[in-house]
Amino acid sequence: MKGKSFRRSGLCVAMGICLASMMLPALAANTDGSLSGRVAAGAEVTVRNADTGFTRTVKADAQGNYRFPFLPIGTYQLQASKDGQAVGETVQVVVSLGNESNVSLGGATDLAAVQVIGSRVITPVDVRSTESATNITKAELERVPIARDAQAVALLAPGVVQGQYGGASFGGSSVSENAVYINGLNVTDFYKRVGFSTIPFGFFKEFQVKTGGYSVEFGRTTGGVINAVTQSGTNEFKYGAELVWEPKSLQSTGDDHYDRQGRAYRISSKDKYDRTNLNVHASGPLVRDKLFFYAMYEFRDYQPQSTNNAGGTFFDGKSDKGFWGTKLDWQISDRHLLEFLAFSDKNETTTDNYDFTTGRRGVRSNTQYSEVGGVNWALTYTGYLSENFSMKALYGENKRDRIASSLNDQDCDAVQDRRDGSLPQIGCVSSAQVENGADKREAARLDFEWQLGDHLLRFGLDRETNTSDNESFYPGPSRKFYQIYPTAPGTELENGGIVPAGVVAYVRARQQEVSGTFETINSAYYLEDNWQVTPNLMLNAGVRVESFDNKNGAGSTYIKIDDMIAPRAGFSWDFRGDGRSKVFGNIGRYYLPLVNQINVKQAGAFLDERTYYAFQGLEAFERNGTTYYRPILGAQIGPIDNSQGDGTVGDLRSEVDRDLDPVYQDEAILGYQAMFGDTWSWGVRGIYRRLHNAIDDMNISSNGIVCNGKRKDMGYVMANPGKNVTLYTDTDCDGVNDAYVTIDTSRAGWAVYDANGKYLGERGWVKPKRTYRALEFMLDRAWDDKWAFNASYTWSKSEGNAEGPSNSDFGFDNTSRTESFDDPYVNLDGDGPLPNDRRHQLKLRGAYAIDDHWTVGATLNAQSGRPINAFGMGTPYDRRIYHSFYVCVDKCTLPYDQRVYQLRGRGAGGRTPWIYDVGASLTYQKSFGAADLRVKLAVYNLLNQQRAVEVDDSYETGVGVVNKFYGLGTGYQNPRYAQLTVSVDF
Template sequence: MKKNALQKSTLWLALGMALSMPLAMPAFAANTDGSLVGHVPAGAQVTVRNPETGFERTVTADADGSYRFPLLPVGRYTVEVQSGGAAVGSIQTVTISLGNATTHDVGTGPATLEAVTVTGSSISPIDVSSTETATNLTIEQIDRLPVQRDALSVALLAPGVVRGEFGGVSFGGSSVAENAVYVNGLNITDFYNRVGFSTVPFNFFQEFQVKTGGYSVEFGRTTGGVLNTVTKSGTNDFKAGAQLVYEPDWLQSEQQDNPGRISRYDEFDRAALNLWASGAIVKDKLFFFGMYEARKYDPRNSDDTYDTFFDGRSNPGFWGAKVDWQITSDHVISAMGFSDKTKLTTDEYGIEPAQDLNGARIYQNTTFNESGGDNWNLTYTGYLTDTFTMKAMYGENSRTSDIHSLTDDQCSLVQDRRVGSGFLGCTSNTAVIARADDREQYRLDFDWQLGDHLLRFGYDHENNTSFYNQRYPGDGRRFEVFEAGDEVNGVPTPDGVDAYVRTREVRNEGNFETVNSAYYLEDNWQITDNFLLNIGIRNEEFDNKNGEGVSYIKMDNMWAPRLGFSWDILGDSSLKIFGNVGRYFLPVANVINIKQAGPFLDRRTFYVFEGFDENNIPILGEQLGDVDDSQGDGTVPDVRGEVDADMDPVYQDELILGFQKQIDANWSFGARGIFRKLTNAIDDMEITYNGLCEVGGFIMGNPGEVATIYSDTDCDGENDAFVDIDTRNTGWALYDVDGNFVGSTGWMKPRRDYQAMELVLDRAWDNNWSFNASYTLAFSQGNAEGPVNSDTDFSDSGRTEAFDNPWVNFNAHGYLPNDRRHQIKLNGTYALNDAWEFGATLDGRSGRPVSVFGVGNPFDETEFHSFYVCTANCDASHPERTYTLFPRGSEDRLPWEWDVGASVTYKHSFGASDLSVKFAVFNLFDRQVVNEVNEDRELANAIGLINPLYGQGTGYQAARYGQITVSLDF
């Protein structure tokens, strides 16, 4: 494997927020827990207890008076200290939050517990033992705000996170295909395309942690951000409740549509009824939490041309459950499961007349969209000694994607190429695809305190398998009718035959596996009472396998170092400066295995055309010539000529510097600066010259790096040996005006640089009001957005058109699609009294940059995609044309987007029952600015012909809509 050294970069300032506690020993928490640390008299007994579950542990402070409780489940605890049989201080209540360490000193050390008494459940301490950047939000905080009930909407509350294409979000300038999502330690991220994740029922969540940078070596396989979550658990008290969430169509504004008109039909009804219960099966030992959510979703819309009306309906049932068994105070087992299976059924109707939705509708077809699956994990936590703990987890994550229609089996795909490219018969569906993705995951994590050193180490393993089945509709054949010449398929055309039929069968079916594994080691060294150094290393391995289970892209020994520090300047946790530098690797998505290394069949058979039958299916006569399956014979191909044998991984280097300052008991302020540099891309490139011979075909490799490919070395048209192709300088053949080969050129190296400064002001909730404000100034520049392309709407991860030939990205450096120069976020809650609460959010972001795409270039006669546009003599031959370069993102910027949300909540108690009624409005002012436009200046394959749709809006802010939530808990 080629070396990939850390790049030098500048440090900027970094963010922070919330209250603080004094420093103790370093206390990093696992991805499903928190920690409690502090100082007490030497040798004192410290007992922590959760009064709701009876969970209790006691440790003895060391000779320095330090104590530590690692791997505590999130929740409220009491802390009691005894020394020599006498109580030290009073019993206090603390809150343990996800992924954080809460620090409490009692009777000695930098401060006393009485000086920093903490009660309640909404503290956000400055964690001076952490060098990462994260935003924590509990379900109670979210319920007080007008926030849509999905995990990505929660992530968008964090600084530097913006909504992106394909239903995803962008962290710190990354594409939407670079994030990771965990629930109770189970990775639920989509691994087929790395866009999206399993949909957990929202009422199942207890707390969210949005990691936007500097996360520890425990986390990997992401160059974006991490959304880390935990679910609710049962307690000794039986509790139950019901919640109805309703979004009616009459609370929706009319949606703007292309080109800026009011959409003639675009609305939905959505409702969810959630029933839940929790309690103890065995008091202080065995607990349960369970919920069932009935959902109803009825979308109704028309297509862009208003020729088709879609009427959809979906009413799935979502469930979630968690069981916790406290075997002893030292051994705990938890089991979690949830289901997000869903099926959307959509009826399609023709609209007559086409411009009038009130006209008659003629039924055409019904489409079924099935997705989701069952997910579960089992976790063991062992507190083996006061200083040594472990956690073991095994789990499975399932996702399906199956889109089919009633016509798929009944109707064949037919085209008469003699009269055009339109489809005959009852279908125009070009592929029937079913897919099932199953992740099998296990990991071991250990935590060992050795004096001033806290060692954390572990192993993380995933088997990601995709079952994939693709075919044409009908009997699996596509029928195309052509005019016949003198010869068809290499044989003379029979006398009297003027047309022929080509049937084409395209299939790809099989299981495709990727194995990702890693081990890590981290030392958190408390050099002084005030200064912590975090030193970590993670070793990654990615192994992508073909349709026969044989490795064909394997990258190992990927060392990801992380180095961070935290300096508690005043020694009382009121002012912290921190920084970190690290490397992060991104796996290759399973879609690459399927599209490149499967048993692909492309079988073409030719027949005499003898007319159409009553269903417009061509009648096949005599077969002409042999069957042609040269493009794919149904066996797994030899991909040595298509995949770089020494491929480098995609990785990102990140540097962060920041501070956090507690202003007073409620207010805090922070700032951080970020520099991220993405190095390498894995994408497909068309190689037409290998340095020895003129060749042809796409390879998967690193643009701008040396690719080792099994290729032709004696120019006889047959691959015979491995060749090193330096794609910076060669790989693409150049020809003169007479078509003679005159040399070659190569690709520009991919590049993405992100620089940002984030400022945060926070006022913690005190049962009266809270406030949070952030401002981000960011610059995202380069020539590669990431594994997917937002500006060209290409979502196949790692197979974009960005490097198909050298001219696509030639001189294309500029502002990238996720460059949102300014971001302003505000949210807050005010309780008028015990009955009425008001919440508000504001998310403002400057518009994305607009590019100009042409189809030619001044260097050769390729007509595909580039940042060059023909501006003069376009009808002349290539050497006489004038091309103008439009650097990426230089044309314009789209307008600012402002999303304002507002909510009002009424609360009332009836004995042991609590009623809550919440009304929320999203995009309160119904601001529907364009957020995406057509960026193709020239028509495809038509140099000099201006695209009349250039600059026209293709996407708009979602219209205003309302949500009613009624909750009853008892």
């Protein structure tokens, strides 16, 4: 083993990045790593971080085993001694996030598992653990073209794809099933579970993306976990600045898209932005070897410009609120550590709206305001209470504002004309809803590790109190949202009204508002045993017990699910005994909590009132020199419908299943990983996931009791579709709820009437199903100061009838209040490929150093298309008009039982095209005395592909009315753009 190239490879592997993109099992907490190994029995092992002076010493047991838990990530000097004499040489090892480095020193019997290059140690495979994850360091990301946000990093991991609403799908899950941690603090949005608190890219130090099989310390997710830690100070004073510039002059023009008649329906050619971020940072010791700081402030200037889809309104935005963040680390002693994190990601955007019907900016028609983010902090204590017993304690707060309004909110009603399938805003307000929301998470957790011979016991508890202060309503003097839909005479509307003769369109006037303070408490405790059965075989078994308590606007519990037992088990077998390869596997159960949006929209004084009118044309009016329209309302059709909220906090026993079952997922993984040569590694794993249950709103139109010839209508309730639902209801027809009734919704709960209103019987719902099967193959070549390469290929199938708590095929982002189970027909005969089903994914990235100063990098993300549905309106089994997999093909103006329908199953419309996203970067680095300069030019979507990533899945806009926009794109790849990064560090 000689030569410069090998020395470089040894350095890179020792620095913890050799398997940076492989499946790295872990036995560590959220914010740190651990170090273990074997040495002569009774020897003392000392670990020291040269950057901070942190030093700890432990004594090996009678079998020569030693372990350092809860180590802050970084590079350590490792030295063994016995009877005051050094055993072997001092070596260096890097402890990475969430992983356990295994290093055996002099006197051990298994030195074949260790490679020593100079004074550095390589530990290729963690054979002591069963958890799978992908670790990526900031140094690796700086060499390749990666968008500067945590989600872009997550998308590098196998099996992760971009989902709708700005989220990511892990292993077929919907975008609202993930969790994000920064320095151990959960920063996931809990209102809808889409999004999370963000920090600048330069503030991060290392990422770990968990795509499955994670240990029992993690919960409240059936998707994946993004785990990240921030920069920290050291004994060396450092400071610097980084400028990131994305000018609109280096952006390609977006494509304009046209319908089948050649008319523009999505104008993108005017969509541009200028973005400039400048961060200044400093770090160093406040007290050498004891107290350290890291601080950053980022100046931001973001100026987006765009038009609406029709191209008639021009939006000119401005956002310039800065970010601040700090990290303090206090090494009180070698047994007690304290760290403090605080940051503010508050952001405000002001957007002026201008008339653009002439292709030029006209008069200003409105100004929109939005505020997001908040101040976040966490205090973490680490205590090494003995050589075998350690603990961590965390308390913190995570805040996120949700504020949206506009100047026209008081004077203008929202109006949409949906008669042709598009969603054009024809009123003088563009706000979907006026919202003033503030979310605060109070998080506390304790984690313990106790080494008892061959058993490592890990246990702990965590509790989160999630509070949402919320006020929201539709803009305008009437506070109503007017939507115009096509229809046909004789059609039954959602409120039971029958469309009269001569009416071919109707107006739905919807008033939706709520205010109050709503709280959810999520708590859990866990216990796990990691048993080293033999030197080459590790068994892992643990259990996590969850509890979710959602409260109403009065502070009382209205949904409580507890005693949710989540067992998890796994194994890791170093079958060759050389520490370079292993077979591993795990099985486990994972529970998903309810979002706070459910509290707000059901358990508060929630008003959702819908009134239907015959449409009698449009009335034009002018405002600020622009022409707008509002509907002329004809006769009211049917009664006012407030079944989803009447503005009061009602008796929730009639709106929530008394014995609600939780949503959970079972998972099984079997994998293999190995090194070959000094820098190459590869792995493969098979994955099976099955989601059980859904919690969603269902329209229970029959409680099984006949009153005045009709079944008692319960309205919309939160329940488990396809399972027993127990509700408090009226059983003696006196109009007063008096007893509980259990309804088997797999066969009942929906009253069926003929075209004349005669009761025909009942039917039930299909049970929700989602299964995910995948094979993942990975290949990695570690950076050796010359080049690096990583590749992964994923074949997968995501099938069933329910995507998850979020619905992207209907384009409805109300988490756990989707349209999938509103009535029994939405998912009837609806099994097939789900929206996040992308059968093939190929991800490549690499970097090559041309010389000591110049490096080129490249990425490729290729994935097959998502399925396209063909949703109809109505079914041959019921007169209600709503989403379904049935399309009317003949006699569509007749009563429902005389129409001719055709079943269009999931994916009946084919698939969207393959997506190829290529990135390229060129980096220049040079030192000038004490200054290190780095200049990087990155180009994203190099081929400037602008293919559709989402399409309109609605084949019909009314019974027999074909949607002219069906199959046309509703979302496209972003055009090519360039990013220039210049950083100077001292």
